[in-house]
Amino acid sequence: MTTRIPPRSGIAFPLLAGQSLTVIDPEGTQVSDMVAYALGDTGEVISNGRTFDYEETILLTTGAFLWSNRSRKMLEIEHDDVGRHDFLLTPCSHDTFTHFYPDKPVHRGCFGNLAAALAPYGIGPDQIPTAFNIFMNVPVSPTGKIEVLPPLSRAGDTIRMRAQCDLLIGLTACSAYASNGGSFKPIDFIVSDD
Amino acid sequence: MTTRIPPRSGIAFPLLAGQSLTVIDPEGTQVSDMVAYALGDTGEVISNGRTFDYEETILLTTGAFLWSNRSRKMLEIEHDDVGRHDFLLTPCSHDTFTHFYPDKPVHRGCFGNLAAALAPYGIGPDQIPTAFNIFMNVPVSPTGKIEVLPPLSRAGDTIRMRAQCDLLIGLTACSAYASNGGSFKPIDFIVSDD
Numbered sequence: 046m047t048t049r050i051p052p053r054s055g056i057a058f059p060l061l062a063g064q065s066l067t068v069i070d071p072e073g074t075q076v077s078d079m080v081a082y083a084l085g086d087t088g089e090v091i092s093n094g095r096t097f098d099y100e101e102t103i104l105l106t107t108g109a110f111l112w113s114n115r116s117r118k119m120l121e122i123e124h125d126d127v128g129r130h131d132f133l134l135t136p137c138s139h140d141t142f143t144h145f146y147p148d149k150p151v152h153r154g155c156f157g158n159l160a161a162a163l164a165p166y167g168i169g170p171d172q173i174p175t176a177f178n179i180f181m182n183v184p185v186s187p188t189g190k191i192e193v194l195p196p197l198s199r200a201g202d203t204i205r206m207r208a209q210c211d212l213l214i215g216l217t218a219c220s221a222y223a224s225n226g227g228s229f230k231p232i233d234f235i236v237s238d239d
Numbered sequence: 240m241t242t243r244i245p246p247r248s249g250i251a252f253p254l255l256a257g258q259s260l261t262v263i264d265p266e267g268t269q270v271s272d273m274v275a276y277a278l279g280d281t282g283e284v285i286s287n288g289r290t291f292d293y294e295e296t297i298l299l300t301t302g303a304f305l306w307s308n309r310s311r312k313m314l315e316i317e318h319d320d321v322g323r324h325d326f327l328l329t330p331c332s333h334d335t336f337t338h339f340y341p342d343k344p345v346h347r348g349c350f351g352n353l354a355a356a357l358a359p360y361g362i363g364p365d366q367i368p369t370a371f372n373i374f375m376n377v378p379v380s381p382t383g384k385i386e387v388l389p390p391l392s393r394a395g396d397t398i399r400m401r402a403q404c405d406l407l408i409g410l411t412a413c414s415a416y417a418s419n420g421g422s423f424k425p426i427d428f429i430v431s432d433d
Binding site: 088089090092093094095097098099101102103104114115133134135138140141144152163169171173174175176186188189190191192 | 283284286287288289291292293295296297298308309310327328329332334335338363365367368369370379381382383384385387424
């Protein structure tokens, strides 16, 4: 029942209303970027701005909903071992690698991996929004400055979310150096009717 | 040369590379939601996530750039009397009025005003991103909680931004109760080659 996303790759799959998605960090200290679209009507997409509006916080954990650009609840966070995720930053990409790691090999990143995984569903790169970055640890200082620190997740930690409507999910095992402390690791997930 | 946006309305106009856009709060304590698209290629749009990534802060002021979803600089903030703007929240809308102000008359909000102003350019409602909310005052607490407080802008305060490429701008005089302390006011702006 557990599917593994290999290091520095991504996948897309449907998640039907009522199903749960459990994302697992099998080795610890890894990030998984997640995007969500209304299944069959992909102009409706997960929105950090609408979520911040309705949840009145930028830190989403157990009990919070993730909302769409059309003000509809997409997912409810039902269980969360870590309590620290990011919804501020866009997926790492060819351009962010060039910008932040000029001396390292360039990778298409989570953005490129999501674009490839979502293309068969007719979703183009411009339709990839700011992702919900599971386990990503991005503290905001009182002056507004942000830092990307290693995730707080330990081996086996999970987050479980329940679909509020029929969704298409994009999910990655993150490719960036900073977001996972420089160690590229897999991500596991489980889709369940329970 | 000064154009007035009446209270609770919006407008769209081109801003060419090298031109400046000055947004003025003529009476003080008012918000103006701004979105930007690449002129003639409106799949490229202003992105809070990309901007937070590259600027490494969520509080944008003089010297900062506003970036697109394609990792391109769209605008540079050249002058800023207020130093407090929001890039976390989506424009107020029919749905946010229903949610936050159930006892008050529903308005189409900045979202509806932007949608109407952008429609002639072929931009649909789903393409409206999280806006750069000029003068909007949204502090983030250490626990991540956000509040919408009255703007810090006083009568005559301005922000001036310089286009880094040819843009289509959407701009409003905000319609929500919380963002402007309950007083609906106009917004003025100037487009200049200087």
